[in-house]
Amino acid sequence: MLLALILALGGTMFLQSAYTPKLGLDLAGGTTVTLTPVTQNNASPPEEILDRAVNIIRDRVNGTGISDAEVAKSGDNIIISIPGVGQNEAIKLVATTAELRFRQVLAVAATQAPQDLATNAPTPGGTPSGSASPSASPSASPTAQPSTSQSITTPSASPTGKALSSALTAPTQSASAPAQGSADPSAKPTATQKTGQTGQDGKTGQDGKTQTAQDSKTQTGQDGKNQEQGGKKGQEAKSSPTAKATPSAQASTPPAQDPNAGIDTTGIDPAVLQQFNKLDCSNPANRGQGVQDDPAKQYAACETDGSYKYVLDVAKVVGTDIDTASAGVRQGTTEWVVQLDFKSKGAGEWGKLTTTAYNSPEPRNMVAVVLDGVVITAPVIQSPIPGGRAEITGGFDQLSATNLADQLKYGALPLKFNRSSVDTVSSTLGQDQLEGGLIAGVIGLGLVVLYCLLYYRGLGIVAVLSLVVATVITYTSVVVLGHNAGFRLSLPHIIGLVVSIGITADSFIVYFERIRDEMKEGRRTLRAAVEVAWVRARRTILIADAVMFIAAIVLYFLAVGGVAGFAFAMGLTTLIDIVVVFLFTKPFIALLARMKFFAKGHPLSGLDAERMSETSSTGRTTTPQEA
Amino acid sequence: MGLARRLYRGEIDVDFVGKWRLWYSLSGLLLAISLAGLLVNGLNLGVEFKGGTIFSFKATQTSVQEVREAVLDEGVHQVIVQQAGTDGWRATTESLSEDTRAQVQSAIAKDFNVPVDQVSIQAIGPSWGGEVSQKAWIGLAVFMLAIILYLSMAFEPKMALAAIVALIHDLVITAGIYAWSGFEVTPATLLGFLTILGYSLYDAVVVFDMIKEVTAKLGHTSKQTYSMAANNALNHTLIRSLNTSLVAILPVAAILFIGTTVLGAGTLKDLSLSLFVGMIVGTYSSLCVATPLLVTLKEREPKYQAIARRLASTGGGGKGSGKGSKGSKSAAVAKG
Numbered sequence: 001m002l003l004a005l006i007l008a009l010g011g012t013m014f015l016q017s018a019y020t021p022k023l024g025l026d027l028a029g030g031t032t033v034t035l036t037p038v039t040q041n042n043a044s045p046p047e048e049i050l051d052r053a054v055n056i057i058r059d060r061v062n063g064t065g066i067s068d069a070e071v072a073k074s075g076d077n078i079i080i081s082i083p084g085v086g087q088n089e090a091i092k093l094v095a096t097t098a099e100l101r102f103r104q105v106l107a108v109a110a111t112q113a114p115q116d117l118a119t120n121a122p123t124p125g126g127t128p129s130g131s132a133s134p135s136a137s138p139s140a141s142p143t144a145q146p147s148t149s150q151s152i153t154t155p156s157a158s159p160t161g162k163a164l165s166s167a168l169t170a171p172t173q174s175a176s177a178p179a180q181g182s183a184d185p186s187a188k189p190t191a192t193q194k195t196g197q198t199g200q201d202g203k204t205g206q207d208g209k210t211q212t213a214q215d216s217k218t219q220t221g222q223d224g225k226n227q228e229q230g231g232k233k234g235q236e237a238k239s240s241p242t243a244k245a246t247p248s249a250q251a252s253t254p255p256a257q258d259p260n261a262g263i264d265t266t267g268i269d270p271a272v273l274q275q276f277n278k279l280d281c282s283n284p285a286n287r288g289q290g291v292q293d294d295p296a297k298q299y300a301a302c303e304t305d306g307s308y309k310y311v312l313d314v315a316k317v318v319g320t321d322i323d324t325a326s327a328g329v330r331q332g333t334t335e336w337v338v339q340l341d342f343k344s345k346g347a348g349e350w351g352k353l354t355t356t357a358y359n360s361p362e363p364r365n366m367v368a369v370v371l372d373g374v375v376i377t378a379p380v381i382q383s384p385i386p387g388g389r390a391e392i393t394g395g396f397d398q399l400s401a402t403n404l405a406d407q408l409k410y411g412a413l414p415l416k417f418n419r420s421s422v423d424t425v426s427s428t429l430g431q432d433q434l435e436g437g438l439i440a441g442v443i444g445l446g447l448v449v450l451y452c453l454l455y456y457r458g459l460g461i462v463a464v465l466s467l468v469v470a471t472v473i474t475y476t477s478v479v480v481l482g483h484n485a486g487f488r489l490s491l492p493h494i495i496g497l498v499v500s501i502g503i504t505a506d507s508f509i510v511y512f513e514r515i516r517d518e519m520k521e522g523r524r525t526l527r528a529a530v531e532v533a534w535v536r537a538r539r540t541i542l543i544a545d546a547v548m549f550i551a552a553i554v555l556y557f558l559a560v561g562g563v564a565g566f567a568f569a570m571g572l573t574t575l576i577d578i579v580v581v582f583l584f585t586k587p588f589i590a591l592l593a594r595m596k597f598f599a600k601g602h603p604l605s606g607l608d609a610e611r612m613s614e615t616s617s618t619g620r621t622t623t624p625q626e627a
Numbered sequence: 628m629g630l631a632r633r634l635y636r637g638e639i640d641v642d643f644v645g646k647w648r649l650w651y652s653l654s655g656l657l658l659a660i661s662l663a664g665l666l667v668n669g670l671n672l673g674v675e676f677k678g679g680t681i682f683s684f685k686a687t688q689t690s691v692q693e694v695r696e697a698v699l700d701e702g703v704h705q706v707i708v709q710q711a712g713t714d715g716w717r718a719t720t721e722s723l724s725e726d727t728r729a730q731v732q733s734a735i736a737k738d739f740n741v742p743v744d745q746v747s748i749q750a751i752g753p754s755w756g757g758e759v760s761q762k763a764w765i766g767l768a769v770f771m772l773a774i775i776l777y778l779s780m781a782f783e784p785k786m787a788l789a790a791i792v793a794l795i796h797d798l799v800i801t802a803g804i805y806a807w808s809g810f811e812v813t814p815a816t817l818l819g820f821l822t823i824l825g826y827s828l829y830d831a832v833v834v835f836d837m838i839k840e841v842t843a844k845l846g847h848t849s850k851q852t853y854s855m856a857a858n859n860a861l862n863h864t865l866i867r868s869l870n871t872s873l874v875a876i877l878p879v880a881a882i883l884f885i886g887t888t889v890l891g892a893g894t895l896k897d898l899s900l901s902l903f904v905g906m907i908v909g910t911y912s913s914l915c916v917a918t919p920l921l922v923t924l925k926e927r928e929p930k931y932q933a934i935a936r937r938l939a940s941t942g943g944g945g946k947g948s949g950k951g952s953k954g955s956k957s958a959a960v961a962k963g
Binding site for chain 2: 026079081423427432436452491496505536540546558566
């Protein structure tokens, strides 16, 4: 089993061709960015708002808890240092304003210049062929068939695909029912959407961006057609999407040139409508992130990929109404969803908003999720969602779903920032410190080995071998975790790991001493003593390790940055200690106990009865009351 | 050689519990000195806590070492030197006065042959600000609570209490040493503290496990008081405690040695020093503070008072915790 574990870790290392751990800021250097707040009339932002921003950014960069980044205020600026070179993506993410607002859609129109889509399709909800919600349909299992050709052959399906590609549902329904919720369940989307999804899922987590762009490209042609449909989303009746999607979508072709054709303008602020008409979403400048939309006003916005533009009602629910957010795969499917839990007040508002939307004619049955003034997705409300829980679906891959969830979870930045400088910096720790640490570590371990061998003789070999096994497992774990969970070793982690070797060694020492006790009593053969001692030692080791593990868990969940990473390393070594002692040390000693060298108590075995117990014979006899 | 051999054979018999007055006064004294140090001197917090000053400039053909020396020569205590980009340099120091800043600036300009106005000065706030520290404190509090709960269940509440008191004892004394010595407290130092927490608890738990095992058999007829039994258990695990401590301290000592002698100030020293001090204090406290404290608490229980009284009247066990260890060492040995 132990061998299997080592092989598995080693194999993972080999497969990922990653043989060295990822190092933290102090050891490997990283990327430092200065963020400058953007304020009206360039006034300094209030101190407490800046502090709040620092804390939010800190939470975001250390969201995984083990990444070891630094965030500091410098005057009005915020300086972020992230370990690793070229972490521009990460920095972009942490500095995103991420004010989330839910707004009911009042009107919608496709963009006029679809060419742009091919190259600028940054985020999730934008892909028409995205993960169609029919995830519940069993055939949605990934067949890794490229969506490309199919999508093109059935362009008519694309509006449906679009509509269904995003949906807001109460998660309770999601497990079994399709995301259509109350909509006609027979409205199973066509094969196109399914393959569309599979195509994307094939790449899930790898490179959402590329894939999205590709998908969009294939859709370009369709969108060209779709725009003729005017209120394209209007076609997606919640009653029977399929019925409408195919035939009527093409049948109803209002003149593409009249911007307001097919749009019900009642209740829309004329100013906003005008804005809407002028809004050119094909120009990426109009849909960049960081626009501060006023939640109390109606608002015209683009979808992130520029494919649609919307007139949106005032924000009824905002980011601060969200309690937590998480990304996950919907049960039984491969579809990534973002789950939201609202705070109690937010839950009420949310219930009202979804009810209103649900009872409105299309396209007003959609609620747009607006992040930084850009519509991420505008799902059709399939049913009122009371209870304060909701799911956003819509073409997410692992990366985009996690990113969105993190942004929502760690709150909205109260300020908008510009990146004023991006620097690659060397380690904060001199190379000399690293080398010195390594040399010292080697010397220290050498001393430990020497001591073990001197004191425990033959048993010392067991101790040393156990340490070697523990070291191998630790190293491979750190490498694998570094590449899969973003775990970065900083110097304190390394020292912590070295010190934890002492704690690992303690398990052996506890066990060895118990064996020696048994042998001193002289009543048992070594083989029996090894077993009896194990029962007692095991309990001690487990209790002591449990203490360490509790410490690690508490510190991990409650502390920040470096401390969390350190706690993580501590918990890891504790687990490794248990694994090594149970699966290596104990069996190994049991094996040795069969050997004459040990069983007969050879002077060099460390179990030399003579040397251990010259006086214990008296001890044994004088203690009747205890035995 | 005598001591070593006795240690090896488990023949040592130190009256840890009986000397509780000595330990309590010693610890009390250390705690008082530490607290005084914290009040008088306070901790020398690093840039990460207090914020500092960053000097950035561009210079080719220099090294981290040279920049560090150039800055330290101007009376600066802490400096972190980083290379930014290809020939950019960044030296982060503690918060400096107007004068010192100008001094460092001109020194850098002179040493590395750059115009003074090309050496930019930037004040930086703490990266470990109030909120971070606050979270860390909450973490610590929850951690202690969780440990108390766990130890109360695995052992008993009194053991949990004794272990936590010993833990706080270790922390305060380590912090006191930092306060008096003026060593810089960085996040690395804090991580060192946290390791001590785990370590100190681990040690206490192993000892308590043995005490629990030994004292479980105490009854009406036993010839040992709780303190005697506890002392036996302690002596019994003494070799283990010492061995464990040694094995854990050896690498730390090596790092500390290299860190101070070869490298001078830096993360290595900060970290290893707090570990080194904390481990020694931790070993001491699990032997001389946690166990005597536990005994003090337990001896108040009627059951153990009864045993103590009976033994005192029959003269079987000497005076309370005092001399009980003569016959009892062997008892523990037999117990295994």
